[in-house]
Each structure stands twice: as structure tokens, then as C-alpha cells.
Amino acid sequence: MACKGFSVYHAFKWNSYARRVNFSLIVGVVIVAALAFDFTNGFHDTANAMATSIATGALKPRVAVAISAVLNLVGAFLSIQVAKTISGGIVDDTKVTPVVIFAGLVGAIIWNLLTWILGLPSSSSHALFGGLIGATWIASGADAVHFGQVVQKVLIPAVASPLVAGVVAVAGTFLVYRITESARQDVVSRSFKTAQALSASLVSLAHGTNDAQKTMGVVTLTLIASGSLAAGSGPPLWVILSSGVAIAAGTYFGGWRIINTMGKRITEIETPQGFAAETSAAVTILASSHLGFALSTTHVCSGGIVGSGVGRKLAEVRWGVAGQMVIAWVLTLPAAAVVGAGAAEVAREGAFGTLSIGVFLIAIALGVFLWSRRNPVTPDTVTAAAEPIPATV
Amino acid sequence: MDINWGALGTVALIALVVVAAVTGLFALGVRGLSARVAARDSGTSGSAGLTTAVLCFAVCIAVVGYGIYLTVTA
Numbered sequence: 001m002a003c004k005g006f007s008v009y010h011a012f013k014w015n016s017y018a019r020r021v022n023f024s025l026i027v028g029v030v031i032v033a034a035l036a037f038d039f040t041n042g043f044h045d046t047a048n049a050m051a052t053s054i055a056t057g058a059l060k061p062r063v064a065v066a067i068s069a070v071l072n073l074v075g076a077f078l079s080i081q082v083a084k085t086i087s088g089g090i091v092d093d094t095k096v097t098p099v100v101i102f103a104g105l106v107g108a109i110i111w112n113l114l115t116w117i118l119g120l121p122s123s124s125s126h127a128l129f130g131g132l133i134g135a136t137w138i139a140s141g142a143d144a145v146h147f148g149q150v151v152q153k154v155l156i157p158a159v160a161s162p163l164v165a166g167v168v169a170v171a172g173t174f175l176v177y178r179i180t181e182s183a184r185q186d187v188v189s190r191s192f193k194t195a196q197a198l199s200a201s202l203v204s205l206a207h208g209t210n211d212a213q214k215t216m217g218v219v220t221l222t223l224i225a226s227g228s229l230a231a232g233s234g235p236p237l238w239v240i241l242s243s244g245v246a247i248a249a250g251t252y253f254g255g256w257r258i259i260n261t262m263g264k265r266i267t268e269i270e271t272p273q274g275f276a277a278e279t280s281a282a283v284t285i286l287a288s289s290h291l292g293f294a295l296s297t298t299h300v301c302s303g304g305i306v307g308s309g310v311g312r313k314l315a316e317v318r319w320g321v322a323g324q325m326v327i328a329w330v331l332t333l334p335a336a337a338v339v340g341a342g343a344a345e346v347a348r349e350g351a352f353g354t355l356s357i358g359v360f361l362i363a364i365a366l367g368v369f370l371w372s373r374r375n376p377v378t379p380d381t382v383t384a385a386a387e388p389i390p391a392t393v
Numbered sequence: 394m395d396i397n398w399g400a401l402g403t404v405a406l407i408a409l410v411v412v413a414a415v416t417g418l419f420a421l422g423v424r425g426l427s428a429r430v431a432a433r434d435s436g437t438s439g440s441a442g443l444t445t446a447v448l449c450f451a452v453c454i455a456v457v458g459y460g461i462y463l464t465v466t467a
Binding site for chain 1: 411415424426428463465
């Protein structure tokens, strides 16, 4: 049953609407799972914007995540470019059911949780694409996956974007150090602290314009699949709002493990490098977002950080850590696809199968949470590897 | 398969030019500030340094503002 133009203005009609569409329960489950994914996306990616600022002391850890959360929310409202691209391209919208989307989300969330516990900055977008691809493949066959689109819209940007951001960051870092070489270093250090706080904010904004779009895309895809929205529709306002809030909440929760990896373990970062890395990342993301590429902010920001390490004389890039990261990137899409495919296979058993997957997901999330308590990384310890933290922080 | 090399190239080029401009200008601004501080310490006004700094920072802010404007109107 079609209910075109469903929006927040019609939300009060939700109950009567839900009764008319008898599979509303599964649609509700998918929306909850999508927002849960969005939340993991937020805490997985806080590091992208804020890791280097926290590492250099340009921003205090809790202040950094608060700024990032607010700007992610704002960013969610600024652009709806990417949401249209995702729901209309990578898999065949007409063959995707809410159950398939649910299975895909389960794959993405599980991979996000596992990489988070290991402190690996893997791409949430690739996890989402992987999960959706795996689940669609099992449910509707390989034809329902548009591999040409996957290469064009996911793989090519995945390889190109960190290289672009990296090369650009090398140039930016080199310029900054070259120009300020003869300047007074106290002025340099103070100025770049401020600049870095600003450039980190810009990355957060760019992140919001990009990543919240993915959840909006998924929820919109679900509403289209269930007949609540016409094919090709954009996201309604309530979808934009809830996606923005979920990603902001996840961001505020803070992914301290990944912040530690990106801020401290890849390379030692000074404020001018952080500024160059973040500016490179923000510009690359904004330029791509403007052209409708769904690139991974994680890849871009990591590329920028590595580039800023290469661009400064005497900075040491720990290529071992960078290598681990790249391995996680390569594994992300296939691994999430396998989990998504497994979930889709179980979901074929009907409502009981779908229920079991939900229970399984909650069990995994709990397990990962308990595991993380054994070796917690908190705002107070996130930068401890390099400098002692005053007791008052 | 249709890979949009043109768009990718555009992203790369725009990113390189904009980042070089913003980081370069900001660094020049910082050098201006530093010149002003040094001039003040030695008793002169250092207004040339300050002017450079203000101009450079203003252009940086304008570029960033334009970027945000493009995003909002996209």
C-alpha cells in the first residue's frame, strides 16, 4: 500500500498508518537497527575529526566530542546529496525487503563493534555496503547486486580518496612548515592550536553531511521497500532528524579506543600537522560530497594523518600500524558481507529466524561491551600514552 | 563499466588547490603575526605584520565559508 509523501507532518498518523501496513513491525525493527548502526557509526568516527586535536591538546577530550556531536547533527541537515545515491544504486531497490536490510545492518553493526574493540579505524560506510550486499546476494541472488555500481561508487573512491587526502596533506604540511620555519615558535604553536580546533570542527561538519546520509539512505530504502514511499523519494524530515540525533549521540559517547589509534599510534602529531591533515580531509570530503561520491571519512582522515606524517621532516610514520589499518579496510566489506549473508540465510526461516538474529546481535553487543570494560580507554586515559594528564581533566 | 575519472580528477585537483591555498595563506598569516610580536618586542609597531595576518586569515575564512555555502546549497 503506497502512502506517498509520508513526513513528520504525518507522523501523528503513524498508528493508523501502521495498522494499515501489516508488516510495520519489521519496518520498525529495521529503523531501530539502522539508528543503532548510525550510533556505532558516530562513535567509530569521532576519531576522524577529533583524534589529532585531542592528541595535540588543541581541544580537551570531552569538549572535542561535544563539539563534534553538535556539528554532526548540524551537518546532517546541510546536505541530502548522498542519501539519494545510496538508496538508488548499489543494490536493486525493487528486490530489497526490510528483512534483507535488517540482515545487512546486523552485518555492519557486528563488524563495527569488533573493529571498535580492537581500536581499528575501519570504514562504517564499507561495513554498511558490505552487509547490504551480502544480505541481498543471499536473498535475491547475485543479479540484485549492481557490481558495476559497487566498483564505481564504493571501491574506486575507497582507493582514490585516502590517496588524494594523503598527497594533499603532504603538500599542506610541507607548505606550513616551510613558511613558518623562520617565525617565532611560540606564536606558531599558539596559532595552530586555534586553527586545529577550527579545522577539526570543519571535519565534523563534513562528516555529518556525509555519514548521517547513509542511515537516511537505509531508512529511506526501507520505507520505499515497504511501499511507504514512492521509489526515488528523498528522506522525510523525521528520518533526517532521527539519523542526525543518533550519529550525534554516538559521537558524544566517543570512540576513545580509535581516537587513541589515530591520534597517537599512526604518527606523532604536532598542531600544524593536525591542521594540515584535517583541512585536507575536510576539503576532500566536502568536494566529493558536493559531487555525490559516498566516500569513507575514515579513509580520507587516515590518509590525511599519514600524509601529514610524511610531509613533516623527522616525523616518523608507524607503517606497521598503517598496514594493520589498511588490512582492516580491505577486510571490512567482505567480512560485513559474510555476516550479512549469514543473517539473511537465518532470516529465511521466517519470523523466528529474524528474531534469533536480533537476539544474537544484542548478545554480541553486550559481549563486546563487557569485553571493553576489561581494558577501558576513557577521556582521561586516551592521551596518556604520550603525556601525563592533570588530575583535574 | 563507467568510471567517472573526470569527477575524481576534479575532486583531486580542487582538494590540492584549495588545501594549498588555505594552509599556505594561514601559514603566511602566522608569519605575519610572528613578525608583529617580534616587532613589538623590539619597540616598533609591527603593523605590516598585522596587516598581512589579517588579510591572510580573512581569505582563509572566506574560502572555508564558501565551502560551507556550497554544501548548504547543494
